[in-house]
Amino acid sequence: MTVHAPPPETATATTATPVVGTHLPPEPTSVESDLARAHAIAGLVLLLGAAAFGIMVATKFTAPQFLGDRAALTWGRLRFAHTQGILYAWLMNGFFAFAYYAVPTLSGRPVLSRALGWWLFWIWNVGVVLLGWVMVLSGTSQSVEWGEFPIVVDVITLGAFLGFVAQFLAPYLRRPRAGLYVASWYYALALTFTPVAFVIGQFVPEYFAPGAIGAILSGLWIHDAVGLLVTPMSLAIAYYVIPAVTGRPIFSHFMSLTGFWGLVFFYPLNGIHHYVFSPIPMHTQQIAIMASIFMGLTVIVLVANLLLSLRGCARLTMSNVALRFVWVGTVFYLLVSLQGSFQAAMPVQEQIHFTDFVIGHSHLAMAGFATFIIIGGILHAWPRIAGRPFHARYAHWAFWVATIALVTMVGDLTIVGMQQAGMWISGASWIDSVVASRSAWMIRTVSGTFLAVAFVLLLVALLRRPGAEDTEEAPAGAVTSEPVAARGAVVSA
Template sequence: MESPGELVNNDLVKGWLQWGFFWSIFGPLIGILVSLKFNYPNFLNSEFTVFGRLRPIHINGVIFGFFTTVIFGLFYYMVPKITGVRLYREEWGRPLIVVWNLALSAGFIGILAGYNSGLEVAEFPAPVAAVLWLVFVTIAFQIFMTISRRKEEVLYVSLWYIIAALVWTSVNLLLGYFILPYAASGANSAALHGLFIHYTVGLWITPAGLACIYYFLPAASGNPLYSHRLGMIGFWTLAFFYPYVGIHHYLFSPIVDWAETLAIGASLMLIIPVTAVLVNFYGTLKGRWETFLSDFTVRLLIVGTLFYFLGSLQGSFEAMRGLQKSTHFTDFVIAHSHLTVFGGYVIFALASCYYVWPKVSGRSFNRELARWSTWLIVVGISTMGLGLITQGLIQGNMLIGGSVFVDSVAAMKPYWLVRSAAGIAMDVGVALVAINLLRGKA
């Protein structure tokens, strides 16, 4: 392989990642503030920082601020490396970084000021949404053009995921930002919105995160990918089934029944790609398990696959009507979203940063600090996942048993404290990763 300097534009990768590190502290920090309001409802209560305005900032801050910004940096690194050519129109990179991050900041200020589309995960004010979409599509174009000029005829699995993720999300953001708020009402609005929410996690976060691990696990462990065929099975089953699952957010609602049933069936089929992907990664480490101890990229990626597997499995099962009766609307669902998004994909992204950042910046990081941050992250997300699952089951069953509603809320309070503590551990862990990398020795 060539040295990275020849293919990768280090400055651009650094630019995206630096902003990504900033959002990696920002998005989760808002999550802490929001979670404290569950136990201390008067905490930070003002017109601009009320729960209903901070919550969308946490979610958009993590998905589009933290995760997506880091992913753009990783794409800028991976795509030239895999294709063997430099990125198409590198000179666009700097303005794209600036516009993307300015638009995000404007979006968060807009939400604080009370602009909210009323659609979860698509809250950004329309002008901001338009800019974000344009940046996204431009980056997609850049990457497609790069791929079209590639030297390697074989398309590595990561590239499949990157291509698909960029196509899907260009379509999906258009859907969520510009069609959903205007073109649909009532149950149809909910159905479309269910699709949008789950496309954001399933057709952006998932394939982008998997693209990273498919590239960086072999790269960091020094073993080739275990099975190209399993990779294909994983990709095509995900691509085929994932687009149908979104309506499982609104089971037992006035949305037509067969659409709900189809969504449940597709959710269960996702066990196939999840398992295929998992087997492939563990297979890849065959004979190289010592790298799990020696290399933080490998360590975090493998830890992430555990949460990815458990969280995804939970997601498939909670889509079923029987389980959803009691668990829907409770923290059980919040456990799923944190186990998968944080436990899986955010950890994949951080692991990839451990690999990429020293290469593009020429700085090394402190291994002791990295060990600490890994433990904080692992203990934090495990505690949060278990706690939220437990409390979701408790609240769901209290309500089935006929508790007064507010009593079921009051019963959650001790668990919410544990959740906040777990969240703080996770956030400190992530912040330590960012600080450790940024302040590494040259």
């Protein structure tokens, strides 16, 4: 077996060279600890809110009178709050937290400004998340999927996001021609692609592009948010945590390049597959479907590269809960991508579109792939950004509860989705398909509640001071002793 010692990295906080190629330095050189910690905790606390909205929405499927007849707590408005909360309150906070941990090391330069960082923290969490929630619940919203926060919040979001772009791209732009490590590619991609895509998706269908033309742009935005924002920000974490924990380089640089450029080319072409058999021109739909299938092939390469980077590390994935979250999130990524390619195909689309099958798919993507990898990233960074280890026992519990709850939810929705598809095609009365879904909807509510329980456990794991026996054991028996032991030392320090 080839084991590469990491490069002799003697860099100090501000003058480090960017991390290039397949290696990570054994230690992060410069970390914005307090900003990272603030975003991580804010993200997890607000996640409990977003999850609570989700549970309320799910409960209303089987008890439509639940929460009475108040306008602010009606199904439609709560759903807006749920999905927008997951994106802006949880995922983005998690991404920013890890970026404050990783970007200074990866770029070899500090972020643009710490003062700006604190401004952005408050603007994001109050001016975007809390204001957005209050407004959609009180009836001011924008009925654009993945863009339900109203226009005024969109403007604040755009301003704040541009601030984050400046914050995290500035370190890279100080040496624009330098080669970068894989994780940095994904950061640079997401931060340059998203602002313009966001503007087109939020403002053009609302004011300038009606009907079918607006649907084209909405479709592109739905998938640009998932594919060019959530996905690369998650993959940056995976490409950071896996080599950092194992102390070994990424398996293949060629596969890193193939996966990245495949994603760059194919993902932005996926969006129209949300509107197959619609009045949008047929060949536009067909291009989107073909791009979706090529995207699945790309993800096979991408995930194979990440998983092969873990070859021989089975014991490490069992003992290191941060790595385990990232590893399982990566497996979810493969599953959800292959599922996506499969369901984009017309014969499948004809049957399962509009059913809960797709809702299962989106939960596997957001609550599985992205959420698991962010949690892994936060746990990995926690000893450094909080200055003390996390409570490993609670973290392990959080992992198992979350995994079982999520797999149950996705399996449940997938099965009931196929059942709904069959009933619709059979010509049965519409209400029969609603009645037949009841028990599955109850299972969804219960599994969603357990998923929220896992998030509570995770918050406890981070905030509760562990006793001596509750920290992660230093993985002494791991494959590569040197860097891993060094990491273990940080954990128990």
